[in-house]
Amino acid sequence: MPTVNLRHSVRAIILAEDERILxxxxxxxxxAGTVVWATPGGGIEPGETPxxxxxxxxxxxxxxAVPTDPPHVWHQEVVAPGHAKGYDGVINDYFLVRTPPFEPRGALSDDQLAAENISGLRWWHPREIASYDGTDxxxxxDLATFLTALxxxxxxSAPIHLGL
Known part of the structure; x- marks a missing residue:
């Protein structure tokens, strides 16, 4: 059986006090033209802990800044060639980070974010995600369902396994 090369990534479910997610x-x-709204995060570098x-x-x-160890709440494995450039798919481990609302602005420049295909940041309420009828x-x-349950x-007590 051939070896599957999966990119191991971490993602944060950043929830504000009003239950909106970033x-x-x-x-x-x-x-071309595909837009996906996903939680912030990315690949684990060699020698780096999750x-x-x-x-x-x-x-x-x-x-x-995340000073404490947030709980590991979701686990996702997607085996789909082309899903992550250079890999056969991804493993995403999601951690829950509760925070007061803030204006997101990271250390990366807009050009650096664009190089990672990030073209914006937005706070969403689960109801907005559930009722969204656009092409994104x-x-x-099924983010709205998992988020509402969370x-x-x-x-x-153990990470929930997610589908695509």
Missing amino acids: LCRFAIPEP LAALRRELQEEVGL LFSPR ITAGAP
Whole structure:
């Protein structure tokens, strides 16, 4: 059986006190015109722990310092060639970060963010995600359902496994 090369990434479910979630707008080059709203985060570098990667990514992308170890709440494996350039898919581990509302502005410049396909940041309420009827996608696809369950029940004792 061939080896599958998956990119291991960490992502933050950043929830403000009013239950809004901060999402990054990813303008994906292939297929052209694809826009995906996803939580901030990114790949774990060699020798880096998942929480160190999470802290680095949040500083870079949104300017948020995470002083404590947030709970690991979701786990996602997507095996789909082309889903992550140079990989056969991704493993995303999601951590819950509660925070007062803030104006996101990370250490990366707009050009550096664009190089990572990030073209914007926005706070969304779960109701807005659930009722969205435009062409943009959300990741995970059923984000509103998972997010509502997380807000209602709190952090699970073990990470919930997500689909695409």
